[in-house]
Amino acid sequence: GAVVSQHPSRVICKSGTSVKIECRSLDFQATTMFWYRQFPKQSLMLMATSNEGSKATYEQGVEKDKFLINHASLTLSTLTVTSAHPEDSSFYICSASRGTSGGQETQYFGPGTRLLVL
Amino acid sequence: GESVGLHLPTLSVQEGDNSIINCAYSNSASDYFIWYKQESGKGPQFIIDIRSNMDKRQGQRVTVLLNKTVKHLSLQIAATQPGDSAVYFCAENIGTGGGADGLTFGKGTHLIIQP
Secondary structure: OOOEEEEOOEEEEOOOOOEEEEEEEOOOOOOEEEEEEEOOOOOEEEEEEEEOOOOOEEOOOOOOOOEEEEEEEOOEEEEEEOOOOHHHOEEEEEEEEOOOOOOOOOOEEOOOEEEEEO | OOOEEOOOOEEEEEOOOOEEEEEEEOOOOOOEEEEEEEOOOOOOEEEEEEEOOOOEEEOOOEEEEEEOOOOEEEEEEOOOOHHHOEEEEEEEEOOOOOOOOOOEEOOOEEEEEEO
């Protein structure tokens, strides 16, 4: 149980275009989903927290107008990188939580999406 | 801001030996800690967690130790196998009593299992 999927697994796009990444919880309802970014040989950095039916909360330094997050249902959250540039190339990983235990909640991670902006 | 860090970026052990991966955290308010394993090109995989009201927790071949006095966390892997080769991250969370919170990850330790 607790499987999280992401689509696509890999995407290459031209500079200036927008890319949408989907995160789905396959066998549980996720009250909260999180989006992380990971540059090569670095750790995961939290970008934003997404709660179903409400606006996402962004971490300091993350532009909300550039990284649009939609959490339309309890099993789906999307991250859209708008007007992507080469510096946005990274590994984007989502996680999902049932959100029933406050902050002490296991987060289940998706397999990640590799974005390359040319 | 405060962060979680690791003492060793790379750890090489012989197959069959035990390994210990260390992590120091700086936020005394953190009360939930998790170890994740990440293989190349994949998302983090949950290994084991521990809450601040405990100092030790055991799983299958893994043990997590928490020393709140010195803000130190460790992951012990017994009888390491080739499949244990990966990057291991510790992560912390501050329980707010409300909804789930994002995690703060440490820098990661690359565990290499020598045949």
